[in-house]
Amino acid sequence: MSSPVWHPFTQHALAGAMIPIARTEGAHLVTEDGRRILDAISSWWVITHGHRHPAIMAAIREATESLDQIIFAGFTHAPAERLAEGLLKVAPPGLARVFYSDSGSTSVEVALKMALGFWRNTGETRSRIVVMEASYHGDTIGTMSVGERGVFNAAYAPLLFEVERIPFPAAGREAATLAALEAACAKAPAAFIVEPLVLGAGGMLMYRPDLLKAMRETCARHGVLFIADEVMTGWGRTGTRFACDQAGIVPDILCMSKGLTGGALPLAVTLCRKEIFQAHYSDDRAKTFFHSSSYTANPVACAAALANLEVWNEEPVTARIDALCALQEEMIAPFRDDPRFESVRRCGTITALDLKARDAGYLAGIGPRLYDFFLERNLLIRPLGNTIYLMPPYCATRADLEPAYAAIAAAADALA
Ligand code: PLP
Numbered sequence: 103m104s105s106p107v108w109h110p111f112t113q114h115a116l117a118g119a120m121i122p123i124a125r126t127e128g129a130h131l132v133t134e135d136g137r138r139i140l141d142a143i144s145s146w147w148v149i150t151h152g153h154r155h156p157a158i159m160a161a162i163r164e165a166t167e168s169l170d171q172i173i174f175a176g177f178t179h180a181p182a183e184r185l186a187e188g189l190l191k192v193a194p195p196g197l198a199r200v201f202y203s204d205s206g207s208t209s210v211e212v213a214l215k216m217a218l219g220f221w222r223n224t225g226e227t228r229s230r231i232v233v234m235e236a237s238y239h240g241d242t243i244g245t246m247s248v249g250e251r252g253v254f255n256a257a258y259a260p261l262l263f264e265v266e267r268i269p270f271p272a273a274g275r276e277a278a279t280l281a282a283l284e285a286a287c288a289k290a291p292a293a294f295i296v297e298p299l300v301l302g303a304g305g306m307l308m309y310r311p312d313l314l315k316a317m318r319e320t321c322a323r324h325g326v327l328f329i330a331d332e333v334m335t336g337w338g339r340t341g342t343r344f345a346c347d348q349a350g351i352v353p354d355i356l357c358m359s360k361g362l363t364g365g366a367l368p369l370a371v372t373l374c375r376k377e378i379f380q381a382h383y384s385d386d387r388a389k390t391f392f393h394s395s396s397y398t399a400n401p402v403a404c405a406a407a408l409a410n411l412e413v414w415n416e417e418p419v420t421a422r423i424d425a426l427c428a429l430q431e432e433m434i435a436p437f438r439d440d441p442r443f444e445s446v447r448r449c450g451t452i453t454a455l456d457l458k459a460r461d462a463g464y465l466a467g468i469g470p471r472l473y474d475f476f477l478e479r480n481l482l483i484r485p486l487g488n489t490i491y492l493m494p495p496y497c498a499t500r501a502d503l504e505p506a507y508a509a510i511a512a513a514a515d516a517l518a
Pocket of ligand 1: 205332
């Protein structure tokens with residue numbers, strides 16, 4: 103049966119039929135024909151506690167008893183107000199304002215616009231953005247501009263704006279990264295944007311908290327705004343609630359989405375320091391922050407995010423994350439001296455390893471072959487080229503993960 107649906111990041115000419123999912127349960131997707139598939143990548147990194155966490159589902163049902171979407175200019179609602187207060191209590195201290203949007207990409211677009219608005223409204227013309235190579239910040243024109251260039255955005259390159267790129271701080275290249283950031287900051291750019299500790303779609307590349315701290319300090323010394331894109335790393339993925347917490351840093355602007363609602367509904371926020379809000383606070387209407395999307399601060403999504411905050415407060419989420427970190431370390435350890443793999447790595451709950459294959463890179467045939475190999479074994483693992491990674495929900499157990507790692511070893515035998 104042919105479907106009229108056009109799926110994201112899908113080459114329909116090569117992809118098989120999409121698999122209809124009837125239910126989600128904890129760490130699993132259940133197909134219409136009853137297969138239970140381990141969601142080892144948390145459905146594109148959104149599901150944190152597990153699918154359909156009861157408290158979050160209940161909060162969604164309850165919210166729909168009284169509210170649906172309402173215009174968020176001139177009006178407000180309790181879920182948005184309470185959520186903003188709650189977020190400021192758990193976010194790195196010193197962030198003061200919460201701007202709502204609806205996806206990771208929009209939270210980054212908002213961050214970039216806040217940064218440029220800040221400089222314009224304070225009378226300095228700064229517009230250049232400094233970025234890290236191999237970064238991914240979304241698929242809109244602005245977020246593609248600040249992300250790595252490649253096959254995904256080649257067609258749109260004429261629309262993308264220029265940025266200054268610094269190298270990823272790979273082992274042995276840390277000093278070069280810091281020196282490049284120092285040099286870039288000396289040219290008075292508007293902001294530096296970075297994924298803290300883990301560059302996700304760029305290949306699950308991981309770097310140390312002390313480097314994140316050093317980058318933050320470099321920006322502070324030069325008065326360059328520091329934007330932390332925690333869309334993927336936020337809400338526990340790297341072992342702490344936010345990756346910035348491990349470096350003990352407070353960014354000027356912080357983007358969150360994905361795990362903000364536990365993954366149940368789309369919502370995003372961009373948090374900023376009071377100086378950035380203050381720069382837009384004026385009796386001059388031209389200094390308004392000109393950004394909105396129709397579904398800004400959707401009350402039902404805000405209620406889901408509030409329930410997520412409660413889950414973090416009332417359930418042993420930190421202990422669960424610690425246990426998953428330990429389990430992931432135990433499972434990945436044997437691969438560290440397996441000659442079929444390289445760069446075997448872990449940051450918090452995320453593990454990644456590169457299969458030595460003749461055809462590396464995102465478009466390499468090895469990626470889809472691995473994906474099919476895992477799916478045949480009821481595992482949703484979506485490699486980035488030859489990079490295999492696991493980012494399971496925090497409810498994943500030893501019994502869930504053992505077959506996943508066994509399949510990774512088997513894939514190396516079958517496909518490397
Ligand atoms: N920023 C980062 C670090 C991400 O990993 C992603 C998505 O994977 C985004 C931004 C974009 O988020 P969304 O897909 O919700 O627009």
